[in-house]
Amino acid sequence: MLNGGSSSGKSGIVxxxxxxxxxxxxxxxxxxxxxxxxxxxxxxAGGLEIAADGAVSxxxxxxALEAAWGQGLAAMVRAGARIIVDDVFLGGAASxxxxxxxxxxxxxxxxxxxxDSAVAAGxxxxxxxxxxxxxxxxxELAHRGVVYDLEIDTTHTEALDCARVIAARVxxx
Amino acid sequence: MLNGGSSSGKSGIVxxxxxxxxxxxxxxxxxxxxxxxxxxxxxxAGGLEIAADGAVSxxxxxxALEAAWGQGLAAMVRAGARIIVDDVFLGGAASxxxxxxxxxxxxxxxxxxxxDSAVAAGxxxxxxxxxxxxxxxxxELAHRGVVYDLEIDTTHTEALDCARVIAARVxxx
Amino acid sequence: MLNGGSSSGKSGIVxxxxxxxxxxxxxxxxxxxxxxxxxxxxxxAGGLEIAADGAVSxxxxxxALEAAWGQGLAAMVRAGARIIVDDVFLGGAASxxxxxxxxxxxxxxxxxxxxDSAVAAGxxxxxxxxxxxxxxxxxELAHRGVVYDLEIDTTHTEALDCARVIAARVxxx
Amino acid sequence: MLNGGSSSGKSGIVxxxxxxxxxxxxxxxxxxxxxxxxxxxxxxAGGLEIAADGAVSxxxxxxALEAAWGQGLAAMVRAGARIIVDDVFLGGAASxxxxxxxxxxxxxxxxxxxxDSAVAAGxxxxxxxxxxxxxxxxxELAHRGVVYDLEIDTTHTEALDCARVIAARVxxx
Numbered sequence: 001m002l003n004g005g006s007s008s009g010k011s012g013i014v015x016x017x018x019x020x021x022x023x024x025x026x027x028x029x030x031x032x033x034x035x036x037x038x039x040x041x042x043x044x045a046g047g048l049e050i051a052a053d054g055a056v057s058x059x060x061x062x063x064a065l066e067a068a069w070g071q072g073l074a075a076m077v078r079a080g081a082r083i084i085v086d087d088v089f090l091g092g093a094a095s096x097x098x099x100x101x102x103x104x105x106x107x108x109x110x111x112x113x114x115x116d117s118a119v120a121a122g123x124x125x126x127x128x129x130x131x132x133x134x135x136x137x138x139x140e141l142a143h144r145g146v147v148y149d150l151e152i153d154t155t156h157t158e159a160l161d162c163a164r165v166i167a168a169r170v171x172x173x
Numbered sequence: 174m175l176n177g178g179s180s181s182g183k184s185g186i187v188x189x190x191x192x193x194x195x196x197x198x199x200x201x202x203x204x205x206x207x208x209x210x211x212x213x214x215x216x217x218a219g220g221l222e223i224a225a226d227g228a229v230s231x232x233x234x235x236x237a238l239e240a241a242w243g244q245g246l247a248a249m250v251r252a253g254a255r256i257i258v259d260d261v262f263l264g265g266a267a268s269x270x271x272x273x274x275x276x277x278x279x280x281x282x283x284x285x286x287x288x289d290s291a292v293a294a295g296x297x298x299x300x301x302x303x304x305x306x307x308x309x310x311x312x313e314l315a316h317r318g319v320v321y322d323l324e325i326d327t328t329h330t331e332a333l334d335c336a337r338v339i340a341a342r343v344x345x346x
Numbered sequence: 347m348l349n350g351g352s353s354s355g356k357s358g359i360v361x362x363x364x365x366x367x368x369x370x371x372x373x374x375x376x377x378x379x380x381x382x383x384x385x386x387x388x389x390x391a392g393g394l395e396i397a398a399d400g401a402v403s404x405x406x407x408x409x410a411l412e413a414a415w416g417q418g419l420a421a422m423v424r425a426g427a428r429i430i431v432d433d434v435f436l437g438g439a440a441s442x443x444x445x446x447x448x449x450x451x452x453x454x455x456x457x458x459x460x461x462d463s464a465v466a467a468g469x470x471x472x473x474x475x476x477x478x479x480x481x482x483x484x485x486e487l488a489h490r491g492v493v494y495d496l497e498i499d500t501t502h503t504e505a506l507d508c509a510r511v512i513a514a515r516v517x518x519x
Numbered sequence: 520m521l522n523g524g525s526s527s528g529k530s531g532i533v534x535x536x537x538x539x540x541x542x543x544x545x546x547x548x549x550x551x552x553x554x555x556x557x558x559x560x561x562x563x564a565g566g567l568e569i570a571a572d573g574a575v576s577x578x579x580x581x582x583a584l585e586a587a588w589g590q591g592l593a594a595m596v597r598a599g600a601r602i603i604v605d606d607v608f609l610g611g612a613a614s615x616x617x618x619x620x621x622x623x624x625x626x627x628x629x630x631x632x633x634x635d636s637a638v639a640a641g642x643x644x645x646x647x648x649x650x651x652x653x654x655x656x657x658x659e660l661a662h663r664g665v666v667y668d669l670e671i672d673t674t675h676t677e678a679l680d681c682a683r684v685i686a687a688r689v690x691x692x
Contacts, residue, residue, distance in 0.1 A: 011645075012642075012645030012646070013645070015212070015644065015645050015646070015647040016641070016644050016645050018210075018211035018212065018213075019211065019212065019213065019644050021211075024210065024211050024213075024214055024220075024234055024238060025211060026206075026209045026210060026238055026241075026242070027209050027211075028209055032205065032208070032209065035205070036199045036200050036201055036205065037191075037197065037199060038191035038192065038194075038197050038198060038200075039188070039191065039192065039474055040191075040192065040197075041197055047197075061197055064253065064254075065197060065199055065254055067252065067253075068199075068249045068250075068252035068253050068254035069199070069249055069254065071248050071249060071251075071252035072245040072246060072247075072248045072249030072252065072254075073245060074245075074248070075244050075245045075247070075248030075249075076241045076242055076244060076245030076248075077241075078244075079240065079241035079244035079245065080237065080240075080241050081237075081238055081241035081242065081245075119677060122535070122677050122678065122679035122680070123531075123677070123678070123679075125534065125535050125538050125678075125679055126530075126531030126532070126534050126535050126677075126678035126679060127531070127534070128385055128534040156675075158638060158641050158642070158645075159641065159642070159644075159645035160641035160642075160644055160645060161641070184472075185469075185472030185473070186472070188471065188472050188473070188474040189468070189471050189472050192471050212647055292504060295362070295504050295505065295506035295507070296358075296504070296505070296506075298361065298362050298365050298505075298506055299357075299358030299359070299361050299362050299504075299505035299506060300358070300361070301361040301558055329502075331465060331468050331469070331472075332468065332469070332471075332472035333468035333469075333471055333472060334468070361558070364556075364557035364558065364559075365557065365558065365559065367557075370556065370557050370559075370560055370566075370580055370584060371557060372555045372556060372584055372587075372588070373555050373557075374555055378551065378554070378555065381551070382545045382546050382547055382551065383537075383543065383545060384537035384538065384540075384543050384544060384546075385534070385537065385538065386537075386538065386543075387543055393543075407543055410599065410600075411543060411545055411600055413598065413599075414545075414595045414596075414598035414599050414600035415545070415595055415600065417594050417595060417597075417598035418591040418592060418593075418594045418595030418598065418600075419591060420591075420594070421590050421591045421593070421594030421595075422587045422588055422590060422591030422594075423587075424590075425586065425587035425590035425591065426583065426586075426587050427583075427584055427587035427588065427591075
C-alpha cells in the first residue's frame with residue numbers, strides 16, 4: 001500500500017515495482033477507481049470535486065463505491081493475487097483506518113511516498129495532466145497521522161531506486 | 174456482464190450505460206485488468222500473447238490473476254457496488270462457466286454484444302489502437318456456446334440506443 | 347481537408363484514409379494544434395473557451411497561432427508531403443476563406459463530414475472524452491456557407507466506407 | 520530546439536517551458552510527427568523500425584515526411600509563431616545539419632538535454648510506455664558531434680529548473 005500526495009511519484013514506483021518484483025503483481029489505485037466511476041461522478045455534489053486551487057473533496061456516493069472497491073481488492077488478495085495499491089489518504093489517519101478494516105487479516109506493507117512540496121508542484125507542471133495545486137495541497141495532508149512500515153522520499157531518489165528499497169522489504173515479508 | 178469480440182462496441186455501450194443508469198455503476202473490463210498487470214505479462218509465455226494475425230492466447234499466469242480479479246469484482250458487488258463488466262469470452266462457454274462460478278449468488282444480466290465481422294474490422298482500423306485482425310478473429314469466437322439474457326447488435330445500432338435497451342432490462346431486474 | 351462538427355467521425359475517417367491511401371499521408375487537425383498549444387491557452391480570454399453548454403469560442407491569441415500553423419501545413423505540402431487536415435469551421439464560410447488563402451495554389455479536396463445531430467451527441471457520450479454539448483452545437487454550425495467537393499454523412503455509413511469514397515476522389519485528383 | 524535521447528526528460532521540460540515563457544509557444548516534436556504518420560509507417564522497411572534492443576532506424580519514406588515537416592515548422596516561425604521542437608538526433612551532427620538547412624535564417628537556440636544513461640533507463644521503466652532499451656541506446660548517440668548554445672542535464676535537475684535556465688536564454692535571445 002503506497003500512500004502519498006498527487007505527483008509524489010507513486011505511479012512510476014508502481015511500474016518499477018511490477019518490473020523488479022519476481023512474481024506478477026496487479027496494480028490498482030485511486031486513478032483506476034476514478035476511471036471506473038461514471039463520468040458524472042466527477043464534479044457532482046456526492047462525488048468528486050476538484051476546486052480551483054487543487055483541493056479535492058469526496059462525497060458519500062464516492063465513499064460508498066470506494067469502500068466496496070477496497071473490499072474487492074482484499075478479496076482478490078484472499079483469492080491469491082499479489083496487489084499493489086496506490087492511494088492518496090485525503091483523510092490521513094482516518095483513511096488508513098478504513099483501509100485497515102478492509103484489509104484485516106492480510107499482510108500489508110504500508111509505504112509512505114513523500115516528495116518536497118515545491119518539487120512535486122514542479123513535476124505536476126511537467127506532467128501537464130493534473131489540476132494545478134493538487135501536488136502542493138496534498139504533499140503534507142496525505143500523511144497526517146499515518147503510520148508506515150517504510151517511508152521513501154522521491155525528491156532526490158529515482159523511482160527505480162525507491163522501488164528496489166520497497167521490493168527488498170516485500171521479499172522479507 | 175457484456176461479452177463480445179474486440180471492436181464490437183462494448184466500451185462505448187458501457188460509457189453510455191453509466192450515463193443513462195440512474196445509480197452510479199462502476200465499470201471494469203478485460204482492458205482495465207490488462208492495464209493492472211505487469212508490462213512483462215504481455216508477450217510472455219504464461220501471460221498474454223497476441224499473434225501477428227490478431228489471435229489472442231492467455232497462459233496460466235494470466236488465468237490465475239484473472240480468476241482472483243473475478244473473485245474481487247464479485248466481492249465488490251456483495252459489498253454493495255453496482256458493476257458493469259465487459260469481457261471477451263475467448264473460451265466461449267467455458268469462460269462463461271468460470272464467471273458463473275465467480276458470480277454465484279449474484280444477480281447477473283448476461284448481454285451478448287455482436288457486430289458483423291467486417292464492420293468490426295473496419296472500426297478496428299478507424300480506432301487505430303488495436304492489433305489488426307483481433308476484431309475478425311473474435312467476432313464469432315467470443316459467443317460460442319454462451320447463453321445470454323439479452324443480445325444486441327451494434328452493426329446498425331448506435332451505442333446509446335444499445336445502452337438504453339440494456340438499461341431497460343436492468344431496471345426490470 | 348475534412349470539415350465537420352465534434353464527434354461527426356472525422357478522426358476515424360482520417361485513420362482509415364491513412365490505411366487505404368497507397369501513399370503515406372500525414373494527418374493534422376485542430377486537436378493536434380490544441381495539443382501543441384500551451385496548457386494555459388485553454389480557458390484563457392484570448393485563447394480557447396469551452397462553455398458549459400459545449401459552445402466553443404476562440405480569441406486572438408488562438409487565431410494567431412492557428413494562422414501560422416495553417417501556413418506551416420501549406421509549406422509541408424509545397425515541400426512534397428501529402429496532408430490530411432481535419433478541422434471544425436466554427437466560422438463557417440469565413441473559416442473556409444482563411445484556409446483558402448493559406449492553401450492558395452495547392453490542390454485541395456474539400457470534404458464535408460456530416461452527422462445527424464442526435465447521433466453525434468450519442469457518440470460524444472459513448473466516447474466520454476469531450477465536453478457534453480459540443481457535438482450538437484457544431485453539427486450545423488460548422489457547415490454554414492461552406493462549399494465542398496464532396497460531402498459524406500457518417501450517420502449510417504461506417505468510417506472505412508466514407509474513407510473509400512474520399513480516397514476514390516483523391517486518386518482522380 | 521531541444522535534442523536528447525528517449526526518456527532524457529525533454530517532454531517535461533517542454534511543458535514547463537510553455538508554462539514559464541510569457542508568450543504562447545507551440546510545441547512540436549518527433550512524437551507528434553510519428554503520431555501524424557500512417558500507422559503502417561511504423562514497422563515498415565522504409566519507415567520506422569524499433570529493434571528488440573530499442574535501437575531505432577528510419578528509412579527514406581520517414582525521412583521524406585520528416586524533411587517536409589521541418590520545412591513546415593520553419594514556415595510557421597516565419598508566419599509569426601514561436602515554436603519549441605524536441606527531437607532525437609539519431610544521426611548526430613548530420614541530423615543537426617538537416618535542421619540547420621530547414622531553419623536557415625531563423626533564430627534558433629540549440630539545447631542539448633542530457634541524462635545519465637542508467638537514470639534514463641530507470642525513467643523509461645517508470646514511464647512504462649516506451650520500448651525498453653531506447654533510453655540507453657540514445658543517451659550518447661543523440662549528441663555525437665552536435666553543437667549547442669546551451670546544455671542541460673536532467674540527472675539531478677528537475678524539469679522546471681531546466682526550463683527556467685532555458686527560458687532565461689530565450690529572453691536574452
